[in-house]
Amino acid sequence: MVKRILSFFNRDISSLHEAAFILGLSSLASQMLALFRDRLFASEFGASKVLDIYYASFRIPDLLYVFVASLVAGSVLIPFVAEHFVKKDLEKLHEFLNSILTFFIIILFLLSLLAFFVIPYLTDILVPGFSEEETNLFVSTTRILLLSPLLLGLSNLFGSVTQALKRFFIYAFTPILYNVGIIFGFLYLYKPWGLTGLAVGVLLGAFFHFAIQVPTVLRSGIFPFITFSPKISYLKHVVLVALPRTITLSAHHIIIIVFTSLASIMAVGSISVFNFAYNLQSVPLAIIGVSYSVAAFPTLSRLFSGGDTKAFVHYIITAARHIIFWSMPVLSLFIVLRAQIVRVLFGAGNFSWENTRLVAASLALFAFSVFAQGLILLFVRGYYAAGNTKKPLFISIYTSLFSLFSVFFFLYLFSKDKLFAHFFETLFRVSELSGTNVLMLPFAFSLGAVLNMSLLWLSFKKDFKTHYVSIRKNIFQILAGSLLMGFVSYLLLQFFDDIFDINTFFGIFMQGFLSGMIGLIAGILSLKILKNRELSEIESVLRRKLFRTKPILPTPEDLS
Numbered sequence: 001m002v003k004r005i006l007s008f009f010n011r012d013i014s015s016l017h018e019a020a021f022i023l024g025l026s027s028l029a030s031q032m033l034a035l036f037r038d039r040l041f042a043s044e045f046g047a048s049k050v051l052d053i054y055y056a057s058f059r060i061p062d063l064l065y066v067f068v069a070s071l072v073a074g075s076v077l078i079p080f081v082a083e084h085f086v087k088k089d090l091e092k093l094h095e096f097l098n099s100i101l102t103f104f105i106i107i108l109f110l111l112s113l114l115a116f117f118v119i120p121y122l123t124d125i126l127v128p129g130f131s132e133e134e135t136n137l138f139v140s141t142t143r144i145l146l147l148s149p150l151l152l153g154l155s156n157l158f159g160s161v162t163q164a165l166k167r168f169f170i171y172a173f174t175p176i177l178y179n180v181g182i183i184f185g186f187l188y189l190y191k192p193w194g195l196t197g198l199a200v201g202v203l204l205g206a207f208f209h210f211a212i213q214v215p216t217v218l219r220s221g222i223f224p225f226i227t228f229s230p231k232i233s234y235l236k237h238v239v240l241v242a243l244p245r246t247i248t249l250s251a252h253h254i255i256i257i258v259f260t261s262l263a264s265i266m267a268v269g270s271i272s273v274f275n276f277a278y279n280l281q282s283v284p285l286a287i288i289g290v291s292y293s294v295a296a297f298p299t300l301s302r303l304f305s306g307g308d309t310k311a312f313v314h315y316i317i318t319a320a321r322h323i324i325f326w327s328m329p330v331l332s333l334f335i336v337l338r339a340q341i342v343r344v345l346f347g348a349g350n351f352s353w354e355n356t357r358l359v360a361a362s363l364a365l366f367a368f369s370v371f372a373q374g375l376i377l378l379f380v381r382g383y384y385a386a387g388n389t390k391k392p393l394f395i396s397i398y399t400s401l402f403s404l405f406s407v408f409f410f411l412y413l414f415s416k417d418k419l420f421a422h423f424f425e426t427l428f429r430v431s432e433l434s435g436t437n438v439l440m441l442p443f444a445f446s447l448g449a450v451l452n453m454s455l456l457w458l459s460f461k462k463d464f465k466t467h468y469v470s471i472r473k474n475i476f477q478i479l480a481g482s483l484l485m486g487f488v489s490y491l492l493l494q495f496f497d498d499i500f501d502i503n504t505f506f507g508i509f510m511q512g513f514l515s516g517m518i519g520l521i522a523g524i525l526s527l528k529i530l531k532n533r534e535l536s537e538i539e540s541v542l543r544r545k546l547f548r549t550k551p552i553l554p555t556p557e558d559l560s
Contacts, residue, residue, distance in 0.1 A: 026172030027291055031283040033179035035345050038279055040186050043349030047269030047276070047358070053134055054195060055275040056127050056264065057141035059257045060115055065149035066249040068108045069156050077160035077238075078298055094222040097157070099230035100238060104153055112146045119143065126257065129264035137195060144199040151206035158213040161220055163298055170216050174209045175286075181205025244389035248380070251400035255448070258404060259441045262411065267435030269355065274441050276346065277362035281370055284330040289374025292319045293381045300385035313467035316382045316460070320375055321474050325534035327371035328478045329523055332486035333516050334367035336493070340512025344505070354433055361428035362442045369446035372453035379456040391463075395455045403448030410440040477530045481523040489519030 045051040077100070081093060119142055123135045130138060155174060162171045185201010193200065217223050263270040296319045303312040334341065338360040347356055380392045414421045414437050424439055425431040461468050492515035500507035527535045 026176060027286040030175035030179055031286055033176060033183065034279060035283065037179055037183050037186065038276060039346055039348060040183065042276065042346035042351035042355075044186075044190075045272070046350035046352060047272040047355040048350070049134060049268050050195070051275075052264065052269065052271035053130070053138050053141065054198060055271050056130075056260050057138055057145055057195075057199070059126065059253075059260055060119060060122075060142055061145040061148050063250065063253045063257065064108070064111060064115060064146065065152055066253050067246055068104065068111060069149060069153035077157070078164050078301060080237075081160050081164040090222055094224070095231070096234050097161075097222055097224035098227040099234040101154075101157060101224040102226050102230040103235045104157070105150070105226065108150055108153060112149070115146055116143055126261055127264045128261060129266070141195050141199050144196060145202060147203050148206045151203065151210050155206070155210035155213060157224065158210065158217045161217050161222065162213050163294070165216070165220060167216050170213055173212055177208035177212055178205040181208050241389060244393035245384065248389075248393050248396040251396045255400055255403050255445070259407065259445070262407065263438060263441060266438055270435055270438045273355065273358045273362055273435070273438050276342075276359045277366055277442060280342070280345070280359075280363050281334070281366035284327065284334075284370050285373050288326040288330070289323055289370075289377045292323050292374070293377040295319075296378065297381045297385060300382055304386050309464070310467045312382075312386070313464045314469065316378065317469050317471060319378050321471050321534055322537075323374040323378060324371055324471075324475060325478055325532075325538075327374050328482040329485055329520065331367045331370055332482040332523075333489060333519065334370070335364045336486045336489045336519075337512045337516050338364045338367075340493075340508055340515075344509050344512060347505070347508075357428075357430050357433060358435065358438065361430050361436075361439055364428060365439060365442035365446055369449035369453075372446075372449045375453045376449065376456060379453075379460055382460065383456075388463075391459055392456065395452060395459065399448045399452040399455065402451055403444050406447055407440060407444035410444055411437060414440050474533060477527060477532045478534070480530070481527040481532070484526050485519040485523030487519075488522040489515045492518055 041051055041054075080096065120139050123130070123139065127135060127138055159171055159174065181204035182198075182201045184204060185198050189197030189200050191197070214223075259274065260271055263274050296315060300312060300315055303309075303315060339356065342360040342363060343353075343356050346359065347353075383389065383392050414424070421436070422431070424443075425433075425436050428439065430436050430439075493511060496511040496514055500511050502508045502511055524535070
């Protein structure tokens, strides 16, 4: 029985939709745990200075992780690993992984050591709004979290092997265990140790993230070890591929660092408000965008390296259609049901109604870019699979500068132009609250993401014009269904407001749940009437999985 279970979890998964569904379900489970974690934080701390310190403490470790762990990122290593698995050249692959592991540990150790001593001198830049006591706590918590990039980087290295082997079940469990560790830290370590206990919980989660993949990599026969004779040629190969990706991802994290710094000089709890909303919008992003892009990447690498450019383009277009199909309804419901969502998930303990309204308004602004963020992940991985890392780099740098310029411009405008501020405060119903300038952070973030996605899409269309297939009709159908969904949900909110007591958890939950579900049904029916292609494909996959029907192979016309 145990052997059968292990065999099930280690089986090869080749279908894009099946792999995406598995990763999506695991992301859903992980994000549910993340929401439970955030509810615990919200109930215990509210949008407070303690939580501001906790969230701010991740910024340098996260940047360090992105900067160094790119050496062992899946998008960098998977093409190399997959190629050598196909050639069955395991000896050379093992030598490669040993060298990369050795370089990774050396570089990360040196940079972490440097960061450990330098952080206290950067606090005036990182958290200028913190008091001396708060700054000291920020420094000590950040220093503990410097260990997380090592564990997560090792997990990335092992994850490249598990993904190349298409062991998506094992890979899918890593984020779940990461959140389990953080929740354990809150429940059992925070009371005796304070913020130190929360930081230790993060390290525990990072260790679980890494450890679950160890048995799979051991069975692969290429378990990496530190070597005393690493080959510099391998490092050069990886750096040439990884450097543009590193800068691309680092640009995103630098934006978050700047936004966190700006939030630290706003009203108390502004960092928490921004992070609560950011984490909420990350739920559909992880379930949809990350799942499809991760599931597609190994196949995209093989198709392009095999010279099948037409199939490569169609694979990306298929994934893009489904990311849009799932993301647009999320955008619609997040905007309409924002207050109900935030109140149900976080409305407990010290999380006030004022906190709810600010987080809900921020969530609505983030929601405008959920589909864009998902498509960015897909197109960037598509370019990486094609061996072109420069184009996403230049686009990312340009749009990051745009976001930074935007946030300073809009914050200035918000403080000087009462009409501009009144527009946002009235639109999101936060007029009488303090600290509403925090809304400019998600607004600038979303503008940058939409611009990034637009430039990537146009660039991809230009580069692969011969094989590109227009999906304008699909987008219009999905947009129409999403708008109908939002409109119906909005009308029903008013209707159920007179039926349920929205001052209670049950009342506000039922108001949001019934409005959202009926709106969702209306949207699905409209797509059914429009004979939406994505809906038909999803139904086909579900029928095959639930009723074990034989798949009908697509005709060449279906692929065009």
